[in-house]
Amino acid sequence: MPSIATLVESGAILKIEVELGPREQPMRLLYGTPQFIQWLEGLLEGAEPEVRLGEATAAEQVDDLFYTYLSGKPLSHVRQFRVVRAEKNAVWELKTPDVRIFGWFMARDCFVGVFGDWTDRVKDHDLYRGYRIAIRRLRRELGVEGTLCVAGIEPSDVLSF
Amino acid sequence: MTSFRFDIGGRARKAGRFIGRVRSELLKAAAEEKDANGVTAGELAKKLKTRNSAINKQLEGESNLSLRALADLAWALNREISFELRPLNGAAGQNIPAETSTVRGQMKVIGGPAEDSSTLPSPPQTHVVTSKTVKFD
Numbered sequence: 109m110p111s112i113a114t115l116v117e118s119g120a121i122l123k124i125e126v127e128l129g130p131r132e133q134p135m136r137l138l139y140g141t142p143q144f145i146q147w148l149e150g151l152l153e154g155a156e157p158e159v160r161l162g163e164a165t166a167a168e169q170v171d172d173l174f175y176t177y178l179s180g181k182p183l184s185h186v187r188q189f190r191v192v193r194a195e196k197n198a199v200w201e202l203k204t205p206d207v208r209i210f211g212w213f214m215a216r217d218c219f220v221g222v223f224g225d226w227t228d229r230v231k232d233h234d235l236y237r238g239y240r241i242a243i244r245r246l247r248r249e250l251g252v253e254g255t256l257c258v259a260g261i262e263p264s265d266v267l268s269f
Numbered sequence: 270m271t272s273f274r275f276d277i278g279g280r281a282r283k284a285g286r287f288i289g290r291v292r293s294e295l296l297k298a299a300a301e302e303k304d305a306n307g308v309t310a311g312e313l314a315k316k317l318k319t320r321n322s323a324i325n326k327q328l329e330g331e332s333n334l335s336l337r338a339l340a341d342l343a344w345a346l347n348r349e350i351s352f353e354l355r356p357l358n359g360a361a362g363q364n365i366p367a368e369t370s371t372v373r374g375q376m377k378v379i380g381g382p383a384e385d386s387s388t389l390p391s392p393p394q395t396h397v398v399t400s401k402t403v404k405f406d
Contacts, residue, residue, distance in 0.1 A: 148273065161330075163334065
């Protein structure tokens, strides 16, 4: 049965970190698949949506989202995170004005990012179903569907405030 | 490699997190007003003589927020804006500065300037806080 440590050792997921303040320490855990990390690297190289809605750049928006999450600050349900579909072992979405991040919670306060995409592209092409199915398939392949996956769909099931 | 550091640089980090913090304060204030007094985005729009969609975009962070627009939202939400810029001289491992009302402005520094002290001010903060006693009309 895989554990978070074995998933990291095998390279299936990597721990994601951002700089926190001098008096802060990580209060939650954040991981990403290699494919998601590659997408983040694109952001660091300056990738932007065709039309940006937010005042901050896409990379700045994601940095702030990760910082808010990792430092244990509250996230606004629906506006900053939500379940993609109300079902057991749900896929979750983290949100900024221009970015959507799809993944799942291995445990409370422990998110794995699998896909990142632009908000307008996700909406225009209705990519929710595709990402949801792909993430469920990945979890089955990793053998974590029944173990490293939060079953509940309430905000308090996945984040402590 | 078992970890990845998402590092956008200090300048971008400052901008993104400041914008994010302002937005979070607005979302929090809007949620509190809705819970406490049933104030909806539509009512905020009516009060500010604008469209619902404009208010929603501002709250969602999907439109640029001018200082005037921020002040207007604070007024409509019956909140006071608190803004200040403090010298950033905290360092890793430093003790949390004292928050008592008797320290700030009255602290006597012995043996050097204030920046050498181990009790330093917090980084700059912006809060939209409840103003129960202040009338804006």
